Amino acid sequence: MQKPVHTPPPTKEPPRPQRDAPARIDLETPVQFLRGVGPRRSEMLAAHGIRTAGDLLEHLPFRYEDRARFRPLASLRPEEWVLVRVRVASVGGAQGFRQGFSIFEMLVRDGSGAVRVKFFNQPYLRRLYTVGTRLTMFGQVKQDAYSGGALVLANPECEVVEGGDDGGGDGNALHMGRVVPIYRKLGDLRTRALRKVMHEALSHLPPELPDALPAYLARQLRLPPKAKALRAVHFPEVGAAVPDAERKKALAACDAGLSPAHKRFIFEELFQFQVGVRMVREDNRRQVKARRMEITEGVRTTIKKILPFHPTAAQKRVLKEIADDQCSIHPMSRLLQGDVGSGKTIVAAQAAVIAVENGCQAAVMAPTEILAEQHYFFFKRLFAPVGYGIGLLKGSLKAKEKKLARERVQSGETRIVIGTHALVEESVKFRDLGLVVIDEQHRFGVVQRNLLRGKGLHPDVLVMTATPIPRSLALTLYGDLDVSVIDELPPGRKPVATVWLGEKDRAQAFRAMRHTVDAGRQVYVVYPLVEESEKSDLRAAVAMAEHLKNDVFPDCRVGLLHGRMKSAEKEETMRAFAGGDVQILVSTTVIEVGVDVPNATLMVIEHAERFGLAQLHQLRGRVGRGSAASQCVLIGAADGDDIRKRMETMCATNDGFRIAQADLELRGPGELLGTRQSGVPAFKYADIVRDMRALEIARQEADAFFEKLRASTPDADCLRAAAVIRARWQARVAPS
Numbered sequence: 001m002q003k004p005v006h007t008p009p010p011t012k013e014p015p016r017p018q019r020d021a022p023a024r025i026d027l028e029t030p031v032q033f034l035r036g037v038g039p040r041r042s043e044m045l046a047a048h049g050i051r052t053a054g055d056l057l058e059h060l061p062f063r064y065e066d067r068a069r070f071r072p073l074a075s076l077r078p079e080e081w082v083l084v085r086v087r088v089a090s091v092g093g094a095q096g097f098r099q100g101f102s103i104f105e106m107l108v109r110d111g112s113g114a115v116r117v118k119f120f121n122q123p124y125l126r127r128l129y130t131v132g133t134r135l136t137m138f139g140q141v142k143q144d145a146y147s148g149g150a151l152v153l154a155n156p157e158c159e160v161v162e163g164g165d166d167g168g169g170d171g172n173a174l175h176m177g178r179v180v181p182i183y184r185k186l187g188d189l190r191t192r193a194l195r196k197v198m199h200e201a202l203s204h205l206p207p208e209l210p211d212a213l214p215a216y217l218a219r220q221l222r223l224p225p226k227a228k229a230l231r232a233v234h235f236p237e238v239g240a241a242v243p244d245a246e247r248k249k250a251l252a253a254c255d256a257g258l259s260p261a262h263k264r265f266i267f268e269e270l271f272q273f274q275v276g277v278r279m280v281r282e283d284n285r286r287q288v289k290a291r292r293m294e295i296t297e298g299v300r301t302t303i304k305k306i307l308p309f310h311p312t313a314a315q316k317r318v319l320k321e322i323a324d325d326q327c328s329i330h331p332m333s334r335l336l337q338g339d340v341g342s343g344k345t346i347v348a349a350q351a352a353v354i355a356v357e358n359g360c361q362a363a364v365m366a367p368t369e370i371l372a373e374q375h376y377f378f379f380k381r382l383f384a385p386v387g388y389g390i391g392l393l394k395g396s397l398k399a400k401e402k403k404l405a406r407e408r409v410q411s412g413e414t415r416i417v418i419g420t421h422a423l424v425e426e427s428v429k430f431r432d433l434g435l436v437v438i439d440e441q442h443r444f445g446v447v448q449r450n451l452l453r454g455k456g457l458h459p460d461v462l463v464m465t466a467t468p469i470p471r472s473l474a475l476t477l478y479g480d481l482d483v484s485v486i487d488e489l490p491p492g493r494k495p496v497a498t499v500w501l502g503e504k505d506r507a508q509a510f511r512a513m514r515h516t517v518d519a520g521r522q523v524y525v526v527y528p529l530v531e532e533s534e535k536s537d538l539r540a541a542v543a544m545a546e547h548l549k550n551d552v553f554p555d556c557r558v559g560l561l562h563g564r565m566k567s568a569e570k571e572e573t574m575r576a577f578a579g580g581d582v583q584i585l586v587s588t589t590v591i592e593v594g595v596d597v598p599n600a601t602l603m604v605i606e607h608a609e610r611f612g613l614a615q616l617h618q619l620r621g622r623v624g625r626g627s628a629a630s631q632c633v634l635i636g637a638a639d640g641d642d643i644r645k646r647m648e649t650m651c652a653t654n655d656g657f658r659i660a661q662a663d664l665e666l667r668g669p670g671e672l673l674g675t676r677q678s679g680v681p682a683f684k685y686a687d688i689v690r691d692m693r694a695l696e697i698a699r700q701e702a703d704a705f706f707e708k709l710r711a712s713t714p715d716a717d718c719l720r721a722a723a724v725i726r727a728r729w730q731a732r733v734a735p736s
């Protein structure tokens with residue numbers, strides 16, 4: 001239950017330290033200058049990332065309480081939460097009948113009747129609430145066991161009513177007599193204190209606030225003006241006179257974060273994002289590279305020396321698109337899309353050759369250490385014939401190794417560095433970074449992209465992804481990029497034959513495994529690992545590895561790979577599997593993205609029902625990477641249509657785009673994005689899945705907005721909005 005709070009009458013309030021709040025504040029005013037926030041609290045707020053009044057006002061209520069309508073005391077029913085306006089008729093109550101325990105009791109009346117009120121352990125209230133005091137109270141009605149079931153309000157929240165006898169007293173009707181916001185606490189600022197500070201801040205804001213939405217657009221979309229919306233989102237204007245049905249609707253919309261005021265902020269945010277992404281894109285295009293690349297003789301011979309196979313027509317086509325960008329004076333910003341196994345890595349490697357042969361360095365960033373390591377080994381092998389210095393930079397390196405790796409990057413000895421997000425760390429410096437490759441990029445956002453980009457003088461940027469996502473989302477995530485698509489798999493690929501078995505048919509899976517290892521091939525056995533049941537999942541994977549090793553395949557080499565292992569152990573196991581020393585690899589989903597061992601031709605997925613379609617497709621992409629026929633066995637229970645549909649889709653097709661479509665139909669776009677993908681821009685108000693339509697409108701309006709901006713005499717309104725957006729993006733992309 002909420003701790004009862006009381007607003008004493010102002011006359012009895014202890015004198016405040018005199019710190020005059022400025023008569024007018026703006027969104028940039030440091031919180032310290034707000035009434036109710038001192039230096040100590042402003043430090044505490046800074047720890048929550050709140051520095052300015054604007055930051056503070058972005059801390060939205062997470063729900064609202066309807067305290068707008070007073071109830072006559074005669075109408076109260078047990079268990080209801082009610083707001084009443086009363087006069088203290090008499091006071092009494094026992095004190096200290098047990099050590100450290102007291103009850104202060106009073107009888108209050110309104111025109112309709114009376115009710116008892118009890119306060120526990122707040123003896124000082126006796127001094128505040130004397131007979132005749134007018135109060136508004138909010139609390140829950142209870143039946144008092146001690147007095148034969150009479151109705152009582154226990155520890156209600158109270159406010160002393162000031163002003164005229166009619167009880168109108170608006171002077172302090174902040175916490176009652178309206179729909180009140182409920183906030184999550186910030187440090188020691190609880191909802192009530194926050195309410196006060198927010199109200200204070202709002203009442204001193206100027207009527208016009210910096211706005212990313214040009215006024216014409218707000219008008220056209222019937223969105224309320226910014227300052228008004230900001231007030232309404234904190235203190236919704238649902239007055240006591242609003243009829244019941246409407247009131248319920250309005251409150252539900254508020255609680256869902258979808259009131260008209262909320263919608264305004266949602267749209268502003270999406271619009272700002274769309275315009276900002278495009279600004280980044282245009283800025284990048286206008287930049288001039290330190291060095292434009294040339295396709296030299298060195299490039300040609302090196303590529304010839306390293307290429308382990310003939311590229312497909314699609315690979316050649318996208319390489320040409322990439323090389324053209326590299327040879328331009330403006331930096332490349334390109335997305336390379338291609339289904340799992342379509343051979344994106346070798347295309348990136350060739351782009352790296354172009355950079356290196358032109359005297360530049362290349363950096364390849366991958367989302368996981370395993371994937372980074374794998375790329376590292378692949379690149380090392382690939383470039384062995386030409387002796388390029390290849391480096392690896394990841395979080396788990398020892399401090400000494402990391403330092404050494406960094407030094408080699410800085411000196412230029414490392415020509416191509418592969419790494420995780422450790423690459424964007426401040427301390428990583430390049431001698432001459434000319435190409436940035438970001439693999440499986442859906443985990444990285446525009447901001448990380450720009451951080452890595454910032455390590456060179458306008459380097460070319462190539463982003464690679466295998467995750468097919470809905471168009472509007474793609475435009476949001478990749479709106480700053482040109483797109484190339486590999487729409488063809490390397491020759492000889494046979495679709496991965498997929499079957500779905502029940503738990504009791506595991507013997508059949510074991511037979512397939514035996515068959516595979518006997519043929520000199522390798523097997524993945526994959527276990528789901530979800531955070532909620534991580535321990536038991538891990539146990540299951542470990543137990544299965546033991547079982548396979550000891551009971552089923554005592555003659556085979558069985559390895560185990562999971563996220564809890566030390567990085568060196570993981571590396572060791574992965575290398576053993578890649579080298580063929582481990583024949584059966586039992587693994588949790590750490591192998592989900594990118595891992596490439598072409599000799600592995602069978603994948604058994606345990607508890608397949610626990611994976612989403614997109615994830616199953618990614619997993620299955622680990623096999624069928626060579627020319628040998630590959631298989632995938634899904635083991636899972638068949639409870640539910642949804643699971644059945646997923647399994648059947650997997651058995652029916654290998655086409656990533658068809659699978660994405662089915663996933664979309666089954667689950668909506670949320671599933672495609674997964675939950676832990678930090679690359680999805682973090683929006684404060686918008687929910688990229690819920691607000692998909694608003695996102696699409698924002699995109700169209702951003703186009704129209706750019707048209708207007710490019711007009712010979714752009715509207716002042718547009719210029720203002722553009723300046724606001726530019727400033728906010730600069731703050732985001734290059735946080736101080």
Ligand code: ADP
Nearest residue numbers: 309310311312340341342343344345490596625
């Ligand atoms: P992804 O696009 O999923 O990152 P990879 O780059 O890992 O795919 O390539 C998948 C596999 O296909 C690798 O083993 C790679 O060596 C191989 N491969 C790529 N292109 C070709 C090609 N043109 N011919 C034969 N094998 C290829």
Ligand code: MG
Nearest residue numbers: 344345439594
């Ligand atoms: Mg890949």
